[in-house]
Amino acid sequence: MSLITGKNQRVLILSSEQLHFKNINPPYKPLIKWAGGKTRLNPQLLKVSDIALKSLKIEKFDYYEPFFGGGALYFELYKNEKIENAYINDIIPHLISFYKTVANSEWLNELFERIEELEDEFNKGNKSEIYGSAKENTGWVGKFNKLWMITDSESSEKTIKDKLETKEENIESAALLYVLNKTGFNGMFRLSQKGKFNIPKGDTDKIRFKDKPDKDKKENHVSIKNYFKNASSILIKTSIHCGSFEKILPPENKIDKDKSFIYLDPPYVPDSETADFTDYSKEGFGEDDHKKVASIFHKLSEDGYKVVLSNNSNTVSKSMYAKNKNVFAYEVDVTRSIAKTKKGKRPPSKELLVSSFDLDELGLKKV
Numbered sequence: 330m331s332l333i334t335g336k337n338q339r340v341l342i343l344s345s346e347q348l349h350f351k352n353i354n355p356p357y358k359p360l361i362k363w364a365g366g367k368t369r370l371n372p373q374l375l376k377v378s379d380i381a382l383k384s385l386k387i388e389k390f391d392y393y394e395p396f397f398g399g400g401a402l403y404f405e406l407y408k409n410e411k412i413e414n415a416y417i418n419d420i421i422p423h424l425i426s427f428y429k430t431v432a433n434s435e436w437l438n439e440l441f442e443r444i445e446e447l448e449d450e451f452n453k454g455n456k457s458e459i460y461g462s463a464k465e466n467t468g469w470v471g472k473f474n475k476l477w478m479i480t481d482s483e484s485s486e487k488t489i490k491d492k493l494e495t496k497e498e499n500i501e502s503a504a505l506l507y508v509l510n511k512t513g514f515n516g517m518f519r520l521s522q523k524g525k526f527n528i529p530k531g532d533t534d535k536i537r538f539k540d541k542p543d544k545d546k547k548e549n550h551v552s553i554k555n556y557f558k559n560a561s562s563i564l565i566k567t568s569i570h571c572g573s574f575e576k577i578l579p580p581e582n583k584i585d586k587d588k589s590f591i592y593l594d595p596p597y598v599p600d601s602e603t604a605d606f607t608d609y610s611k612e613g614f615g616e617d618d619h620k621k622v623a624s625i626f627h628k629l630s631e632d633g634y635k636v637v638l639s640n641n642s643n644t645v646s647k648s649m650y651a652k653n654k655n656v657f658a659y660e661v662d663v664t665r666s667i668a669k670t671k672k673g674k675r676p677p678s679k680e681l682l683v684s685s686f687d688l689d690e691l692g693l694k695k696v
């Protein structure tokens with residue numbers, strides 16, 4: 330801090346570090362695209378969180394998200410200073426490795442360097458060959474699968490590792506996941522029954538990760554690297570888990586209902602038998618899994634927890650999640666981030682929002 334004085338005037342100059350103490354929050358946003366991502370639902374979910382805080386009579390809550398994915402709501406809640414402590418989980422070890430790698434600030438520069446190398450390789454080379462194929466076990470896809478696949482010597486069945494052991498492996502996996510997410514079809518992530526990442530190349534022809542020259546930067550420009558650094562600063566103090574969703578929820582995990590907010594965002598219940606884009610993990614996520622989520626959701630509601638669930642709005646999801654007199658169910662119009670048509674447009678859709686507490690003040694359509 331410096332103080333410049335003159336006749337009848339004083340000018341106070343603050344450093345960027347000192348500005349941080351004036352509650353000027355750094356910008357946060359999801360680092361990767363994810364099927365079912367909630368960026369477009371965030372405005373409503375943010376209002377829902379305000380209602381929860383008001384009801385709990387606290388300024389910040391402990392946040393639990395067992396189906397983390399891209400973490401759109403997590404980043405939005407942190408941006409709006411609503412989280413005291415956060416507990417996140419996902420069943421996909423590749424994804425959890427990515428977030429734990431980003432959380433390690435000492436690894437960030439090496440991660441940036443590796444992503445930039447992959448960016449140059451893709452932007453200057455044969456994009457289809459560089460992206461590769463799961464069937465042919467080539468390119469980035471082949472390298473990514475090789476990092477994660479193991480062979481059971483007795484059965485020769487392919488399975489995936491629970492985690493990667495070395496710093497180099499985790500950085501390589503995080504860099505590959507990032508560029509595959511940016512260049513794969515619709516930014517999707519899906520594993521085959523044998524655990525192979527098998528999303529084909531999309532129509533992206535250029536990766537944009539490096540900082541722009543100063544002359545090309547718009548006002549208030551935030552570089553992708555800064556978004557990574559900002560994410561790192563909150564992920565490092567977040568409890569990050571990899572496993573089945575119920576591991577961070579009651580009754581397996583004790584939660585203080587008087588200061589907690591739980592958000593459940595399980596894979597979509599498909600609109601039809603052909604709309605099966607829910608197999609993100611090797612195990613898939615079927616009707617029995619949704620029934621298990623519904624059972625836990627209704628038990629949490631009955632026990633007085635502030636819990637909200639979102640999913641595709643259709644007959645099946647409504648029958649499982651909304652047909653309970655103790656919950657409040659609504660329908661919200663959204664545009665999905667992963668639902669692009671052949672003409673490049675994303676069709677409007679309806680999202681089911683079910684809560685353990687009344688959200689009528691939001692003016693949403695009741696189910």
